Amino acid sequence: MMTFEEIRNRARSEWETLQNGVYILIGTATCGRAAGALDVVDVFDKELARRKLEVPIVKVGCTGLCHADPFVTIAKPGSLRVAYANVAPDSVPRLVEGYVAGDDPCLELALGTVEGGDGETISIPELPRFERELRLILRHCGYIDPENINHYIANGGYGALEKALKMSAAKIIGELKKSGLRGRGGAGFPAHTKWELCRKAGSRPKYVICNADEGDPGAFMDRVVLESDPHEVIEGMIIAGYAIGAERGYIYVRSEYPLAIERIQIALRQANEMGFLGDNILGNDFGFKIEIAAGAGAFVSGEETALIAAVEGRMSTPRPRPPYPAESGLWSKPTLLNNVKTFGYVPLIVERGGDWFSSIGTEGSKGTAMFTLAGKVVNSGLAEVPMGTTLRELVYDIGGGIAKDKQFKAVQIGGPSGGCLPEALLDIPIDYDSLREAGSMMGSGGMIVMDEDNCMVDAARFFLDFSTKESCGLCTMCRLGTLQMLRVLEDITAGRGKIEDLDLLLALAEDVKMGSLCGLGKTAPNPVLTTLRYFRDEYEAHILEKRCSARVCPELTVYYILPEKCDRACEHCVLTCPTEAIKGEKGEVKTIDQEKCSKCGTCLEVCPPEYNAVVKLSPVSLLPSSKSPAEEAQK
Amino acid sequence: MITEEQAGKAVGEVLGHYKKEKKNLIPLLQEVQATLGYLPRKALQGIADFLKMPDVEVWGVATFYNQFRFVPLGRYHTTVCMGTACHLAGGRLILEALERELNLKVGETAEDGKFSLERVACIGCCMLAPVVVIKDKIQPKMTPFRVEEALIPYKQEARGELEEGKSESKS
Structure with a gap:
């Protein structure tokens, strides 16, 4: 048996050999694979073989920059380590010729330079997020080969x-x-x-x-x-x-x-x-x-x-x-x-x-917090920040803000156990106690950002639906109480809600919390409670005006083709409508037969952007009468 | 479908790798399902006999967990991610589009065994939402219209096979 000293020396010498040559890091965690990283590995293999270059490819894990997958880094001793985002297989020959074989860092494809390593956490200084991040658990992620223990040992493991x-x-x-x-x-x-x-x-x-x-x-x-x-x-x-x-x-x-x-x-x-x-x-x-x-x-x-x-x-x-x-x-x-x-x-x-x-973080919450950022942010992925970082820093500095210039609406933290927090609370620090006070919780650290196109009542219904399906059935209040809450929410999203339902939801939420043995039931009402606390106006609009402001709830929304915008000659919507609900001969304005419409959204998707004639309306009463003015007059 | 004989044989082989301990129940169910694609009744009985447990207890555990299936999956198994990010990006519309295009409800397998449809809580590819997985291939950023497009090659392949099957049975 080797001593630890011998094991470490051997690992370090393997690591140094790698560092002393040119090598390529490719992120091949599940997220990278989903974006096609294994195809990129294949093309690199072929391209290197074709050029008879003996350059090792290290299949690393995830750097947390999931939005940049497939993510490739080319490292050269004595030269910049350059990271490339969203690498497509057909840009691989260019990278091999440019930076693996030559000295052109292919800046048009580059995301930034990678600094750190050798005991220090890696960072990409060009990206502002790395100023906010402190990577402890993630310190090796995307930097070492997870299938090679020597990489871990050489880096202090x-x-x-x-x-x-x-x-x-x-x-x-x-x-x-x-x-x-x-x-x-x-x-x-x-x-x-x-x-x-x-x-x-x-x-x-x-x-x-x-x-x-x-x-x-x-x-x-x-x-x-x-x-x-x-x-x-x-x-x-x-x-x-x-x-x-x-x-x-x-x-x-x-x-x-x-x-x-x-x-x-x-x-x-x-x-x-x-x-x-x-x-x-x-x-x-x-x-x-x-x-x-x-x-x-x-x-x-x-x-x-x-x-x-x-x-x-x-x-x-x-x-x-x-x-x-x-x-x-x-x-x-x-x-x-x-x-x-x-x-x-x-x-x-x-x-x-x-x-x-304990020198990192806040008084009551030490160290770092790890979050996955997904939903309507520009940069989805993984981040590790010191406790006490604000939600705003996480959403805007690391997540890059809301995609497509939409309006921020809420951030949901902690999944089905957590809550939806509004814009006004974006400046609270991330720690166990502040989040709990706001009605949410740290939970496992899943963070989903919602924008103006998301309906908060529908979001609450979604989480309740999940909890209902996943309740193990042991405690009555969790098994049936969550189901009852779900039914009430379904009524509200379908326009059948009554204003008293809101008090009923609050009462049921307390009962479910009290009557459940474990965390699943105790926290299942949180999404409903927080949306009621911060977005009560949306609930009221659904109930009193039958209006879904995000135009998400199908029963309260209709699709409509704006006659003044419809091109008439174009038939995209007519040809793709799965229920044949759209009428109109060539040259005529197209109209939707609301009886037949299944509200699948295909017409909205296929209507060419230069016309943008399909809109969603809520409440349904906004739909202009399909009858001609003469018919209206007769009535 | 798998015959009782095939099920019995496959279960026998899997059981050979395990000790008769109750803690092995879930690994056993997982391995038998990995071998057969689902858990036929005969297999559940075989496991119960092996562990000297009542059938109903094995059935109870098997039906408790989401992973276990009691009907075979289609050859082109399709899963819709209904995680939070996918839901917010219109997951419901995608699910409805798939149900319509495949003429199947969630949890069903088509009679000809070609397609089956399932929903999952989250596959963790939130940055690609909404996501559909057809025959192990992830289809990112789906829209109702793209569902139809994504299914075309699989439907063509399935039709090709059906026709081959017919001509074989004729000859």
Whole structure:
């Protein structure tokens, strides 16, 4: 068995060899693949082979700049490292000829230059977002090969484990306490308290579980971390095992994340081979093994007791706490359950100390927060910022503001458990307590930006629909109360709502919160409560005026062709309407038969932009009468 | 559809890799489904017998989780992402367009086994919203009209196969 020093020297020399030549980094996490990154890899392979260039391609994870995928960086020793965004296969020959083989950095295709690395987090100074970001968990993402443990080790990986194994368990937990780290699963429970409870628990064996059941629609940061830097999570888990006295760990990961599972498997195998897992880790009297448990698709499994039931092979339903899993968890044994990101911080805290970590962030929320930005922002993707950064900075400086010059309406944080916050609250700092005060929560960190074209009642209905489908059915109020709320919301969006319904929603929301055992039910009313609090006027417009101001709710909206704008000669709408609802001979103004119209929106989409004749109207009463003036007069 | 004999054989092979422990129930269901494409009744019974559990308990677990299916998927399995970002970008219209174009409701498989339609909560490609996945290929930034276009090559392929099938059965 090699000593850690030998392992590290070997890894560093492999890394240095790479750095001393030209090499290409291509982001191949799921988001990159969806945008066609593997095709880009193929073309690079062929182009390099054709030119007989021996240049390594490193398939890295995600840099968080998902809007820029496929994302390619070309690194040359002694020269600028240049990043290219949205690389299409047909621009690959140009890049190879220009910058891989030659000295032309192809500036017309470049996004910016990449700085940092070698212990420092990489950044692209041309992009203003990097002034706001502080990348701790993301520090290696998009920079190292997640399938090569040597890349991780050469960049400081497993150094914290080596250090931790020379520390006492109490000292490690002491550092965690000093750091002020709170669980990143959403609720924000102090991490050291859980660890200390587990350490002190008398019963054996003990277990460590990593919760990677990231079920919030619109949140994908855990996936990115596991696909881009799985070893930092594994290292954190091993340190946890040592600190609490556990011999076995599980990573519970959704089966919807096949690439993450594959990369964890590879990482576990490599960590075993290197002696970071298994018996007598790094020559110490401590052994630890990790297994993967693949989830089978249930949102409620994100709740800790429900997750434990799933690992045990049962229906994933929660149970009352106490006893907490720290005392009685997996197979009724003491179990430490933390989120992917919580484990991800552990190596850094051990390495740099709790005081360093607590110097970042705000009074009550230490460290960084990771968010996925999606919806109507210009730059969707992933960001890591110090706690205390404002929502406005995140949406505008990092997200680049609202796409297509539309008006900002709301930002939704925390998925089905969180809330929709309006423009007036954009300056609140991001931390556990401020978000909770505003009626939302940190949740898993999914952030969705909505603009003027989004209906807030419809958004609330969407989240309630999700919670209803995902309720495990154990608690009556969660099973039936959320369903009742959904029915009320459906009535309102369909124009059947009554003004008393709003009080009914508020009353039901309180009951569902009180009557549910776990976080799913307790937080399911949040989207309704926050939209009612900040966007009550939209609810009232739906009920009193039958008007959906965003023109989203189909029952309150009609499509109409403006006669003065219709080209008459063009027949795009007539030919594409799936229900043959549009009439009009060539040369005539086209009209929509409202009886037949299915409100699919195809006519709006195909009407050429130079005419822009199709509009949506709400309320329905705005529709000009289709009868001729003579007919009107007769009436 | 898979015959009882095929199901029994496939389950037997999968069971060979597992210990008779209750915690293996979900991995077993996952592996059998990966092998057969869905979970026929016979397979569920085989797993229950193996783990010495009542059939109903296995059925309970299998129906609890979204991943498990009890009818085979179509050859051109189509999933619509109904995550938040996709919803806000018009996911409902995309879903309706697919239902109309495929003449299927969510959760159904066509009688000829060619197409099937399912909705998922989020596939995590929010920057490409709204997203549809046809036969494992992600179709980004869908519109109701583009749904029709995206399906054309698959429908053509499916028709080609159907015709081949007919001529084979004639000869």
